[in-house]
Amino acid sequence: MIETGVLDETKRQLRDRLRSLPGDGSAVTRAARLRMLLEEMGVDCDETADLQDVDAVLLASARGTEALIAARLTDDERHRVYARIVARLLVGELHAPIDAKMEYAGEHATTREEREEDAVVAGLAGALVDGRLDAAPRPLYDDVPRLTFAFTPRTAARSTLGGLHQWSVLWYKRSNMYRRWRARRDVSHAIERICIVLDRTPAHA
Amino acid sequence: MPERDEVQIARWDAIRNRIGGELRGMRGHGRSQAQLAWELDELGFHVSQSMVSRYEQGQGEVPLTLERMVGWALCCDALSSEHLRQVLELGGYVLPWTRGDMAQFDNLLRRYRALSRPDQMVLRRRMLWHLLGLHPRGEQELSA
Numbered sequence: 001m002i003e004t005g006v007l008d009e010t011k012r013q014l015r016d017r018l019r020s021l022p023g024d025g026s027a028v029t030r031a032a033r034l035r036m037l038l039e040e041m042g043v044d045c046d047e048t049a050d051l052q053d054v055d056a057v058l059l060a061s062a063r064g065t066e067a068l069i070a071a072r073l074t075d076d077e078r079h080r081v082y083a084r085i086v087a088r089l090l091v092g093e094l095h096a097p098i099d100a101k102m103e104y105a106g107e108h109a110t111t112r113e114e115r116e117e118d119a120v121v122a123g124l125a126g127a128l129v130d131g132r133l134d135a136a137p138r139p140l141y142d143d144v145p146r147l148t149f150a151f152t153p154r155t156a157a158r159s160t161l162g163g164l165h166q167w168s169v170l171w172y173k174r175s176n177m178y179r180r181w182r183a184r185r186d187v188s189h190a191i192e193r194i195c196i197v198l199d200r201t202p203a204h205a
Numbered sequence: 206m207p208e209r210d211e212v213q214i215a216r217w218d219a220i221r222n223r224i225g226g227e228l229r230g231m232r233g234h235g236r237s238q239a240q241l242a243w244e245l246d247e248l249g250f251h252v253s254q255s256m257v258s259r260y261e262q263g264q265g266e267v268p269l270t271l272e273r274m275v276g277w278a279l280c281c282d283a284l285s286s287e288h289l290r291q292v293l294e295l296g297g298y299v300l301p302w303t304r305g306d307m308a309q310f311d312n313l314l315r316r317y318r319a320l321s322r323p324d325q326m327v328l329r330r331r332m333l334w335h336l337l338g339l340h341p342r343g344e345q346e347l348s349a
Contacts, residue, residue, distance in 0.1 A: 052323040059328070061335040062301075068327060097306040098335060100313055100328060102320070 010041050011090055015141050017041075018086065023131025027079040034082035034128075043067055043089070047078065054102045056081045058088055061098040065089075077105070080129055087124035091140055092117055116173040123172060123179045134192060135183040137168040145199055154200075161198035209268075217268040220295045225263030227295075231281045231288040232261070244280040245273075247326050248333060271298045275336050279329060284310045284336070300336065310336065 017037055025033070035045050044066040051057065051070035055077065059066050067085045069078060084103045092101055102108065109115040120140065127135040138144050147162035148155070168191075171178040181187055232241055238261070242254040250273055259265045269277075274296060278289040285307035293300065302310075310332060317328055 049327050050323055051327055053321045054324045057324075057328060057331070059331050059335065063335045063338055066331065068331065095309075097302065097309050098313055098332070100317065102317070 014041050014086065014089060015143075018090075018128070018141055019133065027075040030129075031075065031079040031082050034079070034086055038067060038082070038085065038089075041089075043085075045069065047071060053104070055105055056085060056103040058085055058092075058094075058101040058103070059098075060094045060100075062096070065094075080125065083125040083128040084121055086128060087121045087140075091120045091124060119176075119179065120169075120173050123183070127183065132183075132185075132188070134188045135185075137165065137172050137182065138195070139165045139169050140172075157198045161195060164194070164198075213268065221260075221265060221268075222263035224269060224292055224295055225261050225265070227288040227292045228277060229261045231278055231283040231286060231292070233281065233283075236281060241277075241280055245276055248276050248280065248330060250276050269296065271296065272333075272337060274298065275300070276333060279310075279314070279333055279336070282311055282314055284308075284314075301338070302336070 014037070017040070021033065021037065023030075035047075038045055042065060044064060046066065047069040048071045049057070049068035051068065051072075055070050055073060057068040059068065067082075069081055073081060081103055088101050088103070094101070107115075107118065109118045124136045124140050127133050133141050144165045145158035145162040147166055148159045168182070172182060182191075232238070238257040239254045242252055242257045245252040245257075252273065256265065260269060269292075271293075274289065274292050275284075278284045278286065278292075283289055285304055289307070290304070300307075313332070314329070317325065320328065
């Protein structure tokens with residue numbers, strides 16, 4: 001069985017790089033930055049695809065992963081579609097031996113699973129475009145504590161935080177209202193404070 | 206016509222009838238020769254309707270290349286079919302994909318059949334390269 005090019009290690013590296021990615025500059029600069037990031041992760045990007053309705057196609061097989069971007073897109077649209085591809089690589093499932101994901105400007109999902117994945121991709125891509133990753137649940141772009149059966153005060157707090165993160169991602173998938181609420185600055189800041197209280201590891205110190 | 210070796214001509218003569226039969230089976234009844242020729246042309250193969258007809262009748266003079274065999278099957282949604290397996294075996298070609306892998310390629314083609322024609326062609330062209338293991342950029346660089 002030939003494995004898909006996009007592996008967990010690639011996702012981990014992508015998450016690491018994404019957290020330190022500058023969010024300033026024009027749409028052209030930011031799109032170029034995301035393209036370089038993708039190419040660094042081994043994703044071939046082609047911005048000359050003659051796509052009519054679809055904005056981009058992410059195609060992965062054992063031969064490699066490629067992102068085909070519609071040539072007709074404006075700079076802003078191209079920036080947004082790159083953000084969607086990055087988000088798709090992070091949260092989407094690409095199955096071996098070959099899989100493809102289509103990126104549209106609007107909604108096109110047919111099954112519940114597709115709708116949920118698209119919602120998370122759109123939310124994370126929006127946060128990336130806005131230069132505010134904290135507007136999306138942290139597990140989507142960072143390593144977080146996990147929900148476990150823990151009994152010491154410190155591990156219990158971390159486990160509680162893991163549970164909250166799990167709950168957050170679940171509702172982020174399913175609820176439009178939660179996604180809007182989660183993207184608010186005051187909510188992001190409040191969640192950040194909760195994370196600091198419950199997890200006093202060096203990352204939050 | 207490019208000069209060909211006698212051995213190659215003899216081998217092709219020996220297998221072209223059987224290959225023709227498999228090509229007919231691949232196309233099935235739901236797709237006309239004209240439609241197949243048009244789809245092959247869109248994918249970048251210079252195959253006319255009369256060539257489709259000649260190959261299917263075992264009268265094609267030039268040996269069918271690996272690229273054309275795979276493109277033929279891609280256009281017929283027959284990548285996982287026994288017909289392609291037979292054609293490849295007769296031609297002496299091996300692809301690094303299992304029958305299950307090829308079924309996944311067929312599933313992907315079916316899944317995105319609702320796409321507009323131009324979008325489907327972009328996807329199909331790229332899938333062809335993934336099947337054959339050549340990057341389109343390599344082709345561009347060669348022609349540059």
